[in-house]
Amino acid sequence: MKAFTQHQGLVAPMDRANVDTDLIIPKQFLKSIKRTGFGPNLFDELRYLDEGMPGQDCSNRPLNPEFPLNHERYQGASVLLARENFGCGSSREHAPWALDDHGFRAIIAPSFADIFFNNCFKNGLLPIVLAEEVVEQLFQEMYAQEGYTLTIDLEQQHVVKPGGERIPFEVDSFRKHCLLNGLDDIGLTLEDADDIRAYEEKRRAQAPWLFDAVK
Amino acid sequence: MAGQTLYDKLWQDHLVKSREDGTALIYIDRHLIHEVTSPQAFEGLRLAGRKPWRTDSVVATPDHNVPSDSAERAGGIDGIRDEVSRIQVKTLNENCNDFGIVEFGINEPGQGIVHVIGPETGATLPGMTVVCGDSHTSTHGALGALAHGIGTSEVEHVMATQCLIQKKMKNMLVRVDGELGPGVTAKDVVLAIIGRIGTAGGTGYAIEFGGSAIRSMSMEGRMTICNMAIEAGARAGMVAVDQVTLDYVKGKPYAPKGEQWEQAVENWSRLHSDDDAVFDTVVELAAGEIEPQVSWGTSPEMVASVNARVPDPAAEADQTRRTGIERALEYMGLRAGQAIGDIKLDRVFIGSCTNSRIEDLRAAAAVAKGRTKAGSVKQVLVVPGSQSVKAQAEKEGLHEIFTAAGFEWREPSCSMCLAMNADKLGAGEHCASTSNRNFEGRQGYGGRTHLVSPAMAAAAAVAGHFVDVREFVAAGETA
Numbered sequence: 066m067k068a069f070t071q072h073q074g075l076v077a078p079m080d081r082a083n084v085d086t087d088l089i090i091p092k093q094f095l096k097s098i099k100r101t102g103f104g105p106n107l108f109d110e111l112r113y114l115d116e117g118m119p120g121q122d123c124s125n126r127p128l129n130p131e132f133p134l135n136h137e138r139y140q141g142a143s144v145l146l147a148r149e150n151f152g153c154g155s156s157r158e159h160a161p162w163a164l165d166d167h168g169f170r171a172i173i174a175p176s177f178a179d180i181f182f183n184n185c186f187k188n189g190l191l192p193i194v195l196a197e198e199v200v201e202q203l204f205q206e207m208y209a210q211e212g213y214t215l216t217i218d219l220e221q222q223h224v225v226k227p228g229g230e231r232i233p234f235e236v237d238s239f240r241k242h243c244l245l246n247g248l249d250d251i252g253l254t255l256e257d258a259d260d261i262r263a264y265e266e267k268r269r270a271q272a273p274w275l276f277d278a279v280k
Numbered sequence: 281m282a283g284q285t286l287y288d289k290l291w292q293d294h295l296v297k298s299r300e301d302g303t304a305l306i307y308i309d310r311h312l313i314h315e316v317t318s319p320q321a322f323e324g325l326r327l328a329g330r331k332p333w334r335t336d337s338v339v340a341t342p343d344h345n346v347p348s349d350s351a352e353r354a355g356g357i358d359g360i361r362d363e364v365s366r367i368q369v370k371t372l373n374e375n376c377n378d379f380g381i382v383e384f385g386i387n388e389p390g391q392g393i394v395h396v397i398g399p400e401t402g403a404t405l406p407g408m409t410v411v412c413g414d415s416h417t418s419t420h421g422a423l424g425a426l427a428h429g430i431g432t433s434e435v436e437h438v439m440a441t442q443c444l445i446q447k448k449m450k451n452m453l454v455r456v457d458g459e460l461g462p463g464v465t466a467k468d469v470v471l472a473i474i475g476r477i478g479t480a481g482g483t484g485y486a487i488e489f490g491g492s493a494i495r496s497m498s499m500e501g502r503m504t505i506c507n508m509a510i511e512a513g514a515r516a517g518m519v520a521v522d523q524v525t526l527d528y529v530k531g532k533p534y535a536p537k538g539e540q541w542e543q544a545v546e547n548w549s550r551l552h553s554d555d556d557a558v559f560d561t562v563v564e565l566a567a568g569e570i571e572p573q574v575s576w577g578t579s580p581e582m583v584a585s586v587n588a589r590v591p592d593p594a595a596e597a598d599q600t601r602r603t604g605i606e607r608a609l610e611y612m613g614l615r616a617g618q619a620i621g622d623i624k625l626d627r628v629f630i631g632s633c634t635n636s637r638i639e640d641l642r643a644a645a646a647v648a649k650g651r652t653k654a655g656s657v658k659q660v661l662v663v664p665g666s667q668s669v670k671a672q673a674e675k676e677g678l679h680e681i682f683t684a685a686g687f688e689w690r691e692p693s694c695s696m697c698l699a700m701n702a703d704k705l706g707a708g709e710h711c712a713s714t715s716n717r718n719f720e721g722r723q724g725y726g727g728r729t730h731l732v733s734p735a736m737a738a739a740a741a742v743a744g745h746f747v748d749v750r751e752f753v754a755a756g757e758t759a
Binding site for chain 1: 333417429432434540
């Protein structure tokens with residue numbers, strides 16, 4: 066996994082509540098057996114005026130002029146500003162894969178759905194929860210100022226506004242550690258393999274029906 | 281010390297190790313996999329040179345991409361017309377063969393929607409931790425298990441380590457007391473719950489569903505309820521183990537037998553919240569007040585009684601919510617104040633991991649019997665959740681009731697719940713659907729989904745628009 070330490074990037078809006086993972090990456094693209102290449106289909110149904118198909122070249126598709134991510138001023142954005150309950154719905158990790166593939170490194174919202182939130186950390190994408198009024202303020206500043214950028218400092222746990230104002234955020238210490246160092250958590254868990262085996266033996270003695278039933 | 285909730289007990293039973301940073305290693309007993317969210321996990325294992333920790337914990341089946349059309353389905357994997365779907369189903373099959381994992385293949389007797397076959401084979405049992413790369417894994421919590429969806433990285437993590445790194449969730453009790461009225465089902469109850477607490481109401485919680493109305497439900501009904509816990513934002517939903525659970529589990533192919541059964545029953549008897557358990561949040565609903573529900577918007581919380589009207593955004597004070605309602609009405613092609621009963625249907629879908637079990641099909645058949653679908657309805661799909669449900673339904677003659685009514689009897693698959701196979705809505709089409717999500721485009725590009733119970737879906741298919749199944753059935757009986 067790629068590390069996340071500090072990031073400065075252009076901010077783009079996803080100004081609606083309850084953005085679900087079907088909206089982030091529609092189901093037809095889930096047929097891929099790869100982890101990459103989902104970027105062109107991020108928010109497909111909002112971004113284009115036609116129905117997208119897997120494997121299609123998106124460069125000639127008609128763009129929806131009303132969708133902010135298609136606007137010139139948001140090209141190259143890497144910080145997504147969103148509303149409450151972002152990422153609700155299915156567990157598809159294709160959602161963070163698509164955001165990452167499109168170039169986003171961080172998402173700021175008042176709240177996230179649990180599974181999506183968790184999936185982000187596995188892919189070097191940082192979801193940041195800020196109070197609703199703070200997010201509202203960021204939306205207003207972003208709309209008011211073209212080229213609005215934010216700096217995100219994971220080590221210090223704050224978002225820095227263009228004027229230098231710092232907004233602190235919370236992050237789970239284990240996830241922070243993994244993200245800062247780009248660690249593969251499978252490797253970390255396997256360091257506890259002896260504990261897992263010990264638990265397993267105990268469990269097998271207590272509940273033998275849980276083992277070897279399916280073969 | 282206060283008593284423990286069911287979730288507290290399940291958590292503690294599976295705790296391998298608590299770490300100083302507040303995370304914990306939780307042991308996973310059962311890992312279900314399907315074709316959509318597993319290929320990248322297998323690829324990850326291969327790239328890192330890792331093997332599955334315990335192959336006997338994994339059960340696989342293809343469900344999302346498999347065709348529901350009998351003719352196409354008869355050709356097995358090679359017969360799948362959509363090449364991308366075919367590759368995905370084939371990849372699952374190859375991965376299972378390579379790694380020595382039990383798979384119920386595309387046309388094998390055990391195949392079905394992963395959340396239907398788990399309980400019906402006994403692959404998922406009370407007291408287990410169950411995961412799957414699929415958010416509707418919460419379904420299995422109906423057995424008194426801790427079950428939730430995970431992403432593909434976690435699928436790989438569980439395969440490689442048999443564990444998940446977790447933080448304990450908070451406890452929520454949703455208590456539904458009293459008796460449900462006739463024609464009001466588990467689906468109506470869970471839609472009413474989501475309507476009450478919202479799609480983010482359960483975020484950060486494990487929800488236990490309790491109260492006399494839940495206790496008197498069948499296992500199928502409890503599965504419908506737990507299935508949609510995720511639609512209320514909760515990764516896990518669960519119901520305490522009782523006699524209904526034990527009666528359901530006993531005799532299932534993978535359930536313990538003989539002496540082990542006795543041992544298991546004793547072990548499972550503690551799988552309920554203690555009387556003095558403390559919940560962080562308690563939500564109460566009166567069963568008698570719940571009416572048949574119909575979703576009108578593009579989020580499962582946008583739901584109303586069948587006798588209500590589509591809400592007016594102008595009456596909503598919160599701006600984000602108001603904009604959400606306006607956008608939903610525009611997408612759905614509905615007017616504020618329009619009667620739910622005036623919504624006309626183009627298609628009807630009866631199926632999905634929410635409502636494709638035998639009880640669901642019986643409920644739909646009871647309404648469809650002796651009636652025919654409205655001429656204005658283009659298609660009514662009935663898609664059983666598994667090969668076993670299909671066989672049982674055919675044994676009971678339900679398929680004949682459906683086909684006589686002009687409904688199409690299909691092969692087990694996720695089908696039009698998420699339209700990854702050929703079953704989908706056209707742009708602008710309204711669908712009465714027994715599935716779980718009414719998100720934009722979910723059932724097909726531009727499609728308009730209304731979530732309902734199987735009985736309500738069948739009644740809508742016959743009437744051509746939404747009707748209160750309670751009046752509908754009564755009218756039919758006197759006619």
